Structures are given as structure tokens and as C-alpha cells.
Amino acid sequence: MDDAYREYVVARLDRLRRAAYLLCGDWHLADDLVSVTIDKLYRHWRRARAARSIDAYTQRILTNTWLDETRRPWRRREIVTDELPENAADRDEDPSNLLDLVATLSPRRRAAIVLRFYFDLSVDDTAEVLGCSPGTVKSLTARGLAALQRHLTHEGNR
16 A cells, blocks of 8 residues: 555545534444545556646545535434434424535535535635636525524524
8 A cells, every 4th residue: 555645544534434424414424435435546546646636636525525425315314313313203303513514415416515615715725626617606605504594593582
């Protein structure tokens, strides 16, 4: 194994894991996403080293891996929770913290918010990672922030 690859992964592993958690909201799935990401990075290490930014290249792999995961039909039916409710009506749909709020966003909006505000990427860099136009990033970010604001405003009125 390439020593540069090993050093890179060891140095970024915690950050990748936190970013994966911010995207998916589940530590187990975050670990799976990071595992797939570092496997893909290893397979494409030569290309990653030649990239303008290895971090951006890795973030793109992680984000695309997560977006691919959200497209799986069985994943959309799964609801992650710490406790099973007695019935569906007992389920608490009331997000109480930032991570719960971010988890209410659609996958692409969540990805845009995480890339822009956690990774502090520019609009253009986020567009490159998501494979869309800068205008789409601006729209996803604005709508994501508006949705978060609506949830917070709704919480304040209770």
C-alpha cells in the first residue's frame, strides 16, 4: 500500500466520519460510507493525487457514495430511531437539535448544506463535488436553509 495513501487516510479519517454522519445522521451508515469511500479512494489513488485537491476529490467520493445510497429503494423506507414507538402515531417527528433538523432535508439539499458550511467549500467547489451548476448549488443551499428556518420558526411557535 502506498505510504502517502495511508498517511492521508489516517489524517482524515475522523473528519470523513463526522462528515458522513452529517450527511446520513446514522453512525453505522457513516462508517459504511467512509469504508466505501476509502476503498474507492485507494482504487483511484493515482488519479486523486493528480487532482487539484485530494480533499475535494475525497469529499466528492463520499458525497456521491451517500447520494447513491439514498437512491436505493429499501433505504428510503428505513427510519432510524433509538427507540421503537408503540405505534406510528407515537413517533416524535419534532426535531430538537441541529442534526435532527439537517436530517429532515432532502439528500441533495443536505449535501449542499454540509459541503458549504461544514467543509466550507465555495459555491463552485460544491457544484463540482455535486456535479451540478453553481446556480443549482445556490438554489439547493437557499432552499435547504429556508426549510431549516421554517422548522426552527415552527418550533418557536410551540
